[in-house]
Amino acid sequence: MKIVHFSEIVKAVKTMCIEANYYLPEDIYDALKQSERLEESPIGKDILKDICINADIAKEDHIPICQDTGTAVFFVKLGQEVYIEGGLLEEAINEGVRQGYEEGHLRKSIVENPLYRKNTGDNTPAIIHYEIIAGENLEILIAPKGGGSENMSKVYMLTPSQGIEGVKKAVLEAVSFAGPNACLPVVVGIGIGGNFEKCALLAKKALTRDIESSNEDMRMAQLEKELLKEINNLGIGPQGLGGTTTALAVHIETYPCHIASMPLAINMGCHVNRHKQVRL
Amino acid sequence: MDKIINVPINKEEARSLVAGEKLLLNGVIYTARDAAHKRMIEDYKEGKPLPVEMSNLAIYYAGPAPAKPGQVIGSCGPTTSGRMDLYAPQLMEWGQTMMIGKGLRNKAVIDAMKEYGAVYVTAIGGAGALLSKCVTEMSCIAYEDLGAEAIYKLTVKDFPVIVTIDSQGNNLYDTGKKEYSK
Numbered sequence A: 001m002k003i004v005h006f007s008e009i010v011k012a013v014k015t016m017c018i019e020a021n022y023y024l025p026e027d028i029y030d031a032l033k034q035s036e037r038l039e040e041s042p043i044g045k046d047i048l049k050d051i052c053i054n055a056d057i058a059k060e061d062h063i064p065i066c067q068d069t070g071t072a073v074f075f076v077k078l079g080q081e082v083y084i085e086g087g088l089l090e091e092a093i094n095e096g097v098r099q100g101y102e103e104g105h106l107r108k109s110i111v112e113n114p115l116y117r118k119n120t121g122d123n124t125p126a127i128i129h130y131e132i133i134a135g136e137n138l139e140i141l142i143a144p145k146g147g148g149s150e151n152m153s154k155v156y157m158l159t160p161s162q163g164i165e166g167v168k169k170a171v172l173e174a175v176s177f178a179g180p181n182a183c184l185p186v187v188v189g190i191g192i193g194g195n196f197e198k199c200a201l202l203a204k205k206a207l208t209r210d211i212e213s214s215n216e217d218m219r220m221a222q223l224e225k226e227l228l229k230e231i232n233n234l235g236i237g238p239q240g241l242g243g244t245t246t247a248l249a250v251h252i253e254t255y256p257c258h259i260a261s262m263p264l265a266i267n268m269g270c271h272v273n274r275h276k277q278v279r280l
Numbered sequence B: 001m002d003k004i005i006n007v008p009i010n011k012e013e014a015r016s017l018v019a020g021e022k023l024l025l026n027g028v029i030y031t032a033r034d035a036a037h038k039r040m041i042e043d044y045k046e047g048k049p050l051p052v053e054m055s056n057l058a059i060y061y062a063g064p065a066p067a068k069p070g071q072v073i074g075s076c077g078p079t080t081s082g083r084m085d086l087y088a089p090q091l092m093e094w095g096q097t098m099m100i101g102k103g104l105r106n107k108a109v110i111d112a113m114k115e116y117g118a119v120y121v122t123a124i125g126g127a128g129a130l131l132s133k134c135v136t137e138m139s140c141i142a143y144e145d146l147g148a149e150a151i152y153k154l155t156v157k158d159f160p161v162i163v164t165i166d167s168q169g170n171n172l173y174d175t176g177k178k179e180y181s182k
């Protein structure tokens, strides 16, 4: 058994909130650099250049890449052999968010009741997804998620007969619908299967994958490639102002599902596709 | 070459800008998001004075991150403009000539732009750090209780934007996409 103290978690989460919002992951940065070279539209090229400069400035000055420092979304893997001392895991994470968003001068973007909209003042509560795993590790991944791209995400309850073509059609429709509002170029997270809520979670998780990675199933990896090409052929381009870079990557995650259904979720991840992981 | 524009601009100047042009804005702009727009319109209905002079106004749809010590403003990129579509035509009727944001606008907004002589320019969504460097002064002038969503007066220097929908209704979102779709 391993003991992890409440205060250790608070400290780690606080640092993660700040670092995830200041420093763009290198894989995303490299993908943006490469797209800047390949982009055919002159305006699009300039935009991609500015997006990279923006990330450089944030890194150098230690300031948020984007003012929307997001909902604090966490994926937590808790080893069965871990004992948390000094308080609840959930409270530790929220305390870390509270401290991180305050000390890091991050924007607090969470409102209490969605209909009455009073700001909670400290960006809590976080949205936390837990997974219990074997062993003695506590892994915490943060993926701060901006509202602009989140608002353009979609769930489709497709039927099995719609097949691959149905998935493609829905994804292209969702990207076209998202268009300029989602801060293009995007990473497109896709969840296929499971059920209504599971597919959405898969789509969100897909956004946290390394940008160069492909699905392990060759068939899904092929579909990722085809979709990326077809999305970029739409011409929507950086910021939606026309061009050949609409998406940087398409990531698909799947899960078994009911004989009657084929749920599909598409989560748009803007170019500030932040995430950061620690293991305690 | 980027065109240097002193803001605010009047209707004639707004009408002279063409979709696709890159501009560097210099002068004074005001931030307002949905909450501030909603309140301005409610205030007006209740007969209260408006918090800013509407004639020739340039509004930036943005809610900045808090400034760090020594910083004028925190990261301050644009927010999605579509959420202001409900309110924008009224503001243009009152005299607003420039909207700065990101993303699509509806037909009512574009019709109002044509009618009143206003222009829609976009800044890069997600480039909040870079844009914060183009703001030299900031002060809160109204609705302070709204926090990041209050109305801030910003003095900007070489603030980069792209004319996205002009007052003739030319729309770079449509033409740009058409040009590059395969």
Ligand code: SF4
Binding pocket: A066, A067, A068, A069, A070, A145, A146, A147, A148, A149, A150, A182, A183, A270, A271, A272, B077, B078, B079, B125, B126, B127
């Ligand atoms: S969608 Fe992303 S890049 Fe755009 S404003 Fe929101 S967090 Fe920033």
